[in-house]
Amino acid sequence: MRSGMVVVTDPELAVGFRLAGVEVAEAASPAEAEEIVQRIVLGSDVGLVAVSEEFQRHFGEGLRQLLREAAVPLVVPFPGKEAYSWKVEDRLGYVADLIRSAIGYHIKLTR
Secondary structure: OOOOEEEEEOHHHHHHHHHOOOEEEEOOOHHHHHHHHHHHHHHOOOOEEEEEHHHHOOOOHHHHHHHHHOOOOEEEEEOOHHHHHOOHHHHHHHHHHHHHHHHOOOOOOOO
16 A cells, blocks of 8 residues: 655755655656656555646646556645735636546635
């Protein structure tokens, strides 16, 4: 059984995750992040991979197919640095999109 968590992010955000006690794999580019995630999926005992959304957007079709077929680890994108400048409405839309992609239904979020 796989357990544990790894965060794949850029060096700038990696510091904060390390301070929180999370294992981090730093990537300087989307291509490097793709290689790291592929290595984790194919040969690691990690159960959850949190990857910067900025990197995840650039994953190739080969890795996307591998992630669809693999039951474990669960790969979850998280918003990067640009998320801190969003308006509340943008954040709600972002969360709604995440929910829709995870469960296949549209849920309307209101304040």
